[in-house]
Amino acid sequence: xxxxxxxxLFTVILVSIIGFGYVFFVRPKNLLRxxxxxxxxxxxxxxxxxxxxxxWTVVSSLQWLGEKMPxxxxxxxxxxxxxxxxxxxxxxxxxxxxSIRITxxxxxxxxxxxxxxxxxxxxxxxxxxxxxxxxxxxxxxxxGLDHVVNGRRERLRLSLPDALDLLVVCVEAGQGIDQxxxxxxxxxxxxxxxxxxxxxxxSLEMRAGTTRAEAxxxxxxxxxxxxxxxxxxxxxxxDRFGTSVGExxxxxxxxxxxxxxxxxxxxxGKVGVKLIFPIxxxxxxxxxxxxxxxxxxxxxRQLDVVMK
Numbered sequence: 001x002x003x004x005x006x007x008x009l010f011t012v013i014l015v016s017i018i019g020f021g022y023v024f025f026v027r028p029k030n031l032l033r034x035x036x037x038x039x040x041x042x043x044x045x046x047x048x049x050x051x052x053x054x055x056w057t058v059v060s061s062l063q064w065l066g067e068k069m070p071x072x073x074x075x076x077x078x079x080x081x082x083x084x085x086x087x088x089x090x091x092x093x094x095x096x097x098x099s100i101r102i103t104x105x106x107x108x109x110x111x112x113x114x115x116x117x118x119x120x121x122x123x124x125x126x127x128x129x130x131x132x133x134x135x136x137x138x139x140x141x142x143x144g145l146d147h148v149v150n151g152r153r154e155r156l157r158l159s160l161p162d163a164l165d166l167l168v169v170c171v172e173a174g175q176g177i178d179q180x181x182x183x184x185x186x187x188x189x190x191x192x193x194x195x196x197x198x199x200x201x202x203s204l205e206m207r208a209g210t211t212r213a214e215a216x217x218x219x220x221x222x223x224x225x226x227x228x229x230x231x232x233x234x235x236x237x238x239d240r241f242g243t244s245v246g247e248x249x250x251x252x253x254x255x256x257x258x259x260x261x262x263x264x265x266x267x268x269g270k271v272g273v274k275l276i277f278p279i280x281x282x283x284x285x286x287x288x289x290x291x292x293x294x295x296x297x298x299x300x301r302q303l304d305v306v307m308k
Contacts, residue, residue, distance in 0.1 A: 016103045069098045085224045086148045087194065101141045108137040152194055153225045158260070159192035160227055163199070164253035171246045177235070178206050198223060212239065227256065 076094055083093045090096075112133035116126035163184055170180035185199035198219050205215040216232040231252060238248045 013104065013107050016100050016107075069095075069102060081222075082145060082149060084222050085152070086145060087152055087197070097141075097145075101138065104141055105134055105137045109134045149224070153223060155192070155194050156198070156223055156225045157227045159188065159195045160231065161253050161256045161260070162192065163188060163195055164231070164249050164256070168246050168249045168253070171249065177239070177245055178203065178212065181206075198228075227259075 079094050079097065083089070083097060088097075109130060112130045113126075116129055120126050120129060166184045166187055167177075167180050170183050171177065175183065181199050182203040185196045185203055188196040188199070201222075202215045202219040205218060206212055210218075213236045216235055220229040220232040234248050234252050235245070237243075238245050
């Protein structure tokens with residue numbers, strides 16, 4: 001019976017992870033790629049007709065379950081902002097995220113309740129274990145989302161110097177900043193997908209009638225990356241005061257490269273301090289056992305003979 005319950009819980013978790021990846025990763029990326037292809041072409045007919053309604057799917061079930069969860073407008077807005085920073089901008093992103101969170105909590109709680117007797121002998125400790133598992137499972141999904149957000153911000157920060165170099169080339173070649181952003185987003189599609197998606201979305205907003213300053217500000221707010229905020233501030237101030245865009249972008253690209261080099265040197269300087277703990281607690285005991293172990297065994301044998 002326990003094996004069947006474990007298999008069922010494993011299936012539920014596996015399906016939830018697959019649905020989460022499909023909704024929050026595959027569909028938004030495909031949508032942005034389709035929009036970029038559409039805006040860069042001269043199609044006159046409707047290039048993306050509405051999707052035909054399908055039957056029951058895992059995504060629709062997760063969305064239905066997530067919509068039943070009580071959530072205040074402030075929490076919903078904050079969750080949508082975090083999901084947008086992670087690159088998940090679908091309309092049903094919040095509902096599916098909540099559903100996956102509740103599903104993980106329920107699955108791990110049932111699993112802990114089923115096997116509590118094998119872990120602890122007391123019923124009180126078993127209930128505490130079940131409650132602790134539910135709390136940990138609830139926050140575990142949030143920690144996973146934070147990890148995805150931080151990883152995406154790191155990729156955006158590392159890809160900014162290359163994007164700035166391309167922007168400088170496009171601007172000095174005679175293109176406007178709007179057209180340069182669109183060209184750079186297309187050129188970075190294969191190497192820096194995250195920054196390409198953000199630039200493409202900003203370009204779409206500008207082509208839809210949003211001002212350049214508002215579109216760039218929205219891009220900085222979506223990502224939450226500090227270096228991207230600085231770049232947006234540079235572009236807005238350059239546009240406001242009429243200074244050279246190419247010179248400002250080149251200077252900012254040099255600043256980012258120097259900043260990256262300084263961060264690498266800082267991390268290299270911390271390596272010696274960080275190696276103290278693994279050396280002291282991991283390597284040194286092993287060395288002591290290997291070097292002093294045979295001598296200690298021989299000493300104990302001689303002492304045993306003398307004591308007899």
